[in-house]
Structures are given as structure tokens and as C-alpha cells.
Amino acid sequence: MILDKEIKAQLAQYLQLMEGDVLLKVSAGSDEVSRDMLDLVDELANMSSHIKVEKTELQRTPSFSVNRAGEDTGVTFAGVPLGHEFTSLVLALLQVSGRAPKVDQKLIDQVKNIKGEYHFESYISLTCHNCPDVVQALNIMSTLNPGITHTMIDGAAFKEEVESKDIMAVPTVFLNGESFGSGRMTLEEIIAKMGSGSDASELSDKEPFDVLVIGGGPAGASAAIYAARKGIRTGIVAERFGGQIMDTLGIENFIGTKYTEGPKLAASLEEHVKEYTVDVMNLQRAKRLEKKDFIAVELENGAVLRSKTVILSTGARWRNVGVPGEKEFKNKGVAYCPHCDGPLFAGKDVAVIGGGNSGIEAAIDLAGIVKHVTVLEFAPELKADSVLQERLYSLPNVTVIKNAQTKEITGTDKVNGISYIERETGAEHHIELQGIFVQIGLVPNTDWLEGTLERTRMGEIVVDNHGATSVPGVFAAGDCTNSPYKQIIISMGSGATAALGAFDYLIRN
Numbered sequence: 001m002i003l004d005k006e007i008k009a010q011l012a013q014y015l016q017l018m019e020g021d022v023l024l025k026v027s028a029g030s031d032e033v034s035r036d037m038l039d040l041v042d043e044l045a046n047m048s049s050h051i052k053v054e055k056t057e058l059q060r061t062p063s064f065s066v067n068r069a070g071e072d073t074g075v076t077f078a079g080v081p082l083g084h085e086f087t088s089l090v091l092a093l094l095q096v097s098g099r100a101p102k103v104d105q106k107l108i109d110q111v112k113n114i115k116g117e118y119h120f121e122s123y124i125s126l127t128c129h130n131c132p133d134v135v136q137a138l139n140i141m142s143t144l145n146p147g148i149t150h151t152m153i154d155g156a157a158f159k160e161e162v163e164s165k166d167i168m169a170v171p172t173v174f175l176n177g178e179s180f181g182s183g184r185m186t187l188e189e190i191i192a193k194m195g196s197g198s199d200a201s202e203l204s205d206k207e208p209f210d211v212l213v214i215g216g217g218p219a220g221a222s223a224a225i226y227a228a229r230k231g232i233r234t235g236i237v238a239e240r241f242g243g244q245i246m247d248t249l250g251i252e253n254f255i256g257t258k259y260t261e262g263p264k265l266a267a268s269l270e271e272h273v274k275e276y277t278v279d280v281m282n283l284q285r286a287k288r289l290e291k292k293d294f295i296a297v298e299l300e301n302g303a304v305l306r307s308k309t310v311i312l313s314t315g316a317r318w319r320n321v322g323v324p325g326e327k328e329f330k331n332k333g334v335a336y337c338p339h340c341d342g343p344l345f346a347g348k349d350v351a352v353i354g355g356g357n358s359g360i361e362a363a364i365d366l367a368g369i370v371k372h373v374t375v376l377e378f379a380p381e382l383k384a385d386s387v388l389q390e391r392l393y394s395l396p397n398v399t400v401i402k403n404a405q406t407k408e409i410t411g412t413d414k415v416n417g418i419s420y421i422e423r424e425t426g427a428e429h430h431i432e433l434q435g436i437f438v439q440i441g442l443v444p445n446t447d448w449l450e451g452t453l454e455r456t457r458m459g460e461i462v463v464d465n466h467g468a469t470s471v472p473g474v475f476a477a478g479d480c481t482n483s484p485y486k487q488i489i490i491s492m493g494s495g496a497t498a499a500l501g502a503f504d505y506l507i508r509n
């Protein structure tokens, strides 16, 4: 039995929601993965009279496609979609059976209107928490539009294919055989990337806002809710709604909630914001701010939005190590997300750059998967909490090198090593390895504001205790500010402060 009792009980409830018949076309061999896949489809078929199974030969073995009776939908799973992808399989069964996906009608219409033939392939790992969003979005597209197909490929089951395509990060998506993108992507992002999203003139035609929030992370969401609850005209522009929490696995310090996961919290933030009259402009990046009669915010697509007040909550991003080879080999051995990409380095040698909490957590995680981990720390001591250091030093396949300055990431078409300088002696060393995880903290997303308002040496926006910046009417909150601590709950609090500060400013001016 491939599914345990508890999962089967939950699954039985979901399968009751199926609205029509589904035919699983199965391409299996005699290998172990094929046997597991056959076990899985047999168990599914035994649990619902709506599910039928038929043997066939597909492009990849082992794989199976999920079809409506008499019609191929183009949704295929290559490998066994368990782990994080089990939900993707359950949703595919429900959606192919006729249940409508839970996405905005606007997006459904956009997908249905896409003309042409689009064959997507997504390479994933079953432990990647960013992958299901991409798999589920592409499956929805495939179910809604007969010109679109999607195959999810488990990299662990198709190692040779993954190596031949030099895939070193998941999810990695190919469209019609060409690289399309990697990392987490929502349905909205995929549609926009295909050139079928909303345009600039639609945005420029909007009436001025009372409060315009730039950034859709915890700080921006909180600011938008507080502003909208005052009954004033509120808009929110976000490059990617959710912010950093979209890349966060477990959250245990969001007070009042013992445990949650980043994408789940992001979904509930979005739902909460949409409870109010907030104009959400997702997938839009601000590039310039200018104070005239109104505050004008220009977006990358050329649109200009106007507002009486602005709240900047653009957060932060991974800091790059900034040495030759980092940019060239990004996703070709240079990675930033150990949870996502760790499994692709199974049995290989890797390095983690950075000895803070995130670096040491990454090294501990990776040590369970890869052959050997070298931690390179610039300072004479690791900065991680002592409990993490103790755990690290108890592992047999980890080497820690302190006082090490990374000089270069080497490789040909992918990473083959790292050079560093021993800071005490100046001696240069080179380690041969296949993967490098960069974990050296974050930088604020404020470069676009250079010369506009006061920032610290680190680029953080300077705010007072009302969240006000050096420009009247412009407020800021969260990780992009000079707040000494960067946490979800702190960002939310400062988002609320900035919104109340902006409201106060509107009353007085």
C-alpha cells in the first residue's frame, strides 16, 4: 500500500467531490518507480468509481496522464506525484473531473483566450515547497485550454534527463522545448510571462489614490488593510504578492498561530486584503517616485499612478556574494533555496557560503542529502545560534572553514568548484564541488529610490515613529526600513503604523 491510512481517509473525502469520470492512461515498465506508480493509480481506482485506468505508452515511462472520458487533457505526471506533489495530483483529478479551479474568473478567461499550441514541462523535486504552485497552475491551464499541455517530471525519477538538460534548480519550466523560467510562479505570473496579462494604459487611467502601497508582503498587506478600513481610496502595487514569506517553509513565531507555512500565510493575507475595497495591482514593479501635486509612481511597464500619500513596503531580497561566476552559474549550480534545490545535489559535494543561522540551517539540511558540505564563513567565528552549531559539528560530512573570503565560482557550463582566500595568510585555495548555496543575508529593495529620500548606508529607508520618511506624504514599513529587526510580525506592525501615519497626514493636509 503506497498511501498510508490517514492520507487515504482524507483522500476518500476529496474523491467524493469528483463530478465526472476520469481516465488515467498509464505508461509503466518493470522498474521500482513504475511499480510504485502502478500501486498508486490502482489504489486511486479502487477508491472511486469515477477513476478508470488504461495501459498505454507515453513519451516518458513511468508516467500517467489524467484525462476526461473521450478527451485527452494534456495533464501528465512523470514519476510518482507523492510528497509535496500529492495535492497537485488530487487537484488534477478534481479539476479534470469537472470541478472549477479556485482562481479568479478574470484569469480563467485569460487562459481560455490563449491561442496556439503550448507544451509545458516542469522539472520538480518531491521535497520542493515552491514546485506545487507551478505544477498546479500549469495543470489548470492545461485543463482549461485544449492548446496547452503540461507534464510534471520528478527529477529524482528522471536523473539522466535532468542531467542532460543541466537542470540544477527546481522548479524549472520548459515551454515548447525552450527554457521558460525557474522558481515559484503563480498562474497570474505565467500568463503575464506569455504576454497575455493586463496592459499599462489600463493602470495609468486610474483615478488618484488616497494611499498607494508599494509592496505586497506582510508590511504592505497590513498597511493596505489599515488604510482601507479608514474608508479611503487604497491601492497596492506588488511585484509578487506575498513577498519573502512565499519562500518560507515553517513559521513558528507568528504570535497566535503555533505553526503555519509561508505560502499559506500569503494566501490568507491576500484573502484578507480582498475583503476590503483595495485595488490590488499584482506583478507590477515600481521604478520611480516623484513628488508633484500628487505623488507620482512610475511602473516598469510605463504606467504612472498618482496618490496623495504613498507607503513603501518593498522588503528585501537575498544578498549576492558578488564574485565572478555567481551570476553566470545561477541555477547551474549556484542556488539560494536549500529546501527546493538540495535534492538535485544528492550524492554530490556542495558548499554553503555564510555561517549565520540561515547558512548553518542550510548546511545541516543539505548534509542529510549530499555527499559533503563545506561551510565558508568570512568572519573568524560562525554567527549562528550555539544550538545550531552543536548540531552542525556533530555531523560527519561537514567541514567548516572560517576566515574564508570567497574569490570565484568556477565552472564550464555548470559549477565545478569554488576558490577562496584564507584571510589570515592570504593563501588561495580551490575546492572541487558541484553546488554552492549562498546564504549571506538580505538587502533592502530600495535601489530605485536612490536620491529620492533619506536612506541609511545599507540602503534602508529612514523612518520616524509614525513611519514617515524624509519626503512629506511618503511613509515606509517593514524590511525595507531601518527597523533593527526584520520579522513578519514586526513588518505587519510597522505597516499598520505607516497606514495610521498616512491617514493622520491626510487629515492634517
Ligand SMILES: Cc1cc2nc3c(=O)[nH]c(=O)nc-3n(C[C@H](O)[C@H](O)[C@H](O)COP(=O)(O)OP(=O)(O)OC[C@H]3O[C@@H](n4cnc5c(N)ncnc54)[C@H](O)[C@@H]3O)c2cc1C
Binding pocket: 214, 215, 216, 217, 218, 219, 220, 237, 238, 239, 240, 241, 242, 243, 244, 245, 247, 248, 249, 250, 251, 252, 253, 254, 284, 285, 286, 287, 313, 314, 315, 316, 317, 445, 448, 477, 478, 479, 480, 486, 487, 488, 489, 491
Ligand atoms: C527564508 C526566510 C525565512 C524566514 N522565516 C521567518 C520566520 O520564521 N518568522 C518571521 O517572523 N520572519 C521570517 N522571515 C522574515 C520575514 O519573511 C520578513 O521579515 C517579512 O516578509 C518582511 O515583510 P515585508 O512586507 O517588509 O517585505 P517582503 O516580504 O520582502 O515583501 C516585499 C514586497 O514588495 C514587493 N516589491 C519589491 N520591490 C518592489 C517594487 N520595486 N515595486 C513593487 N513591488 C515591489 C515584493 O514583490 C513583495 O511583494 C524569513 C525570511 C526568509 C527569507
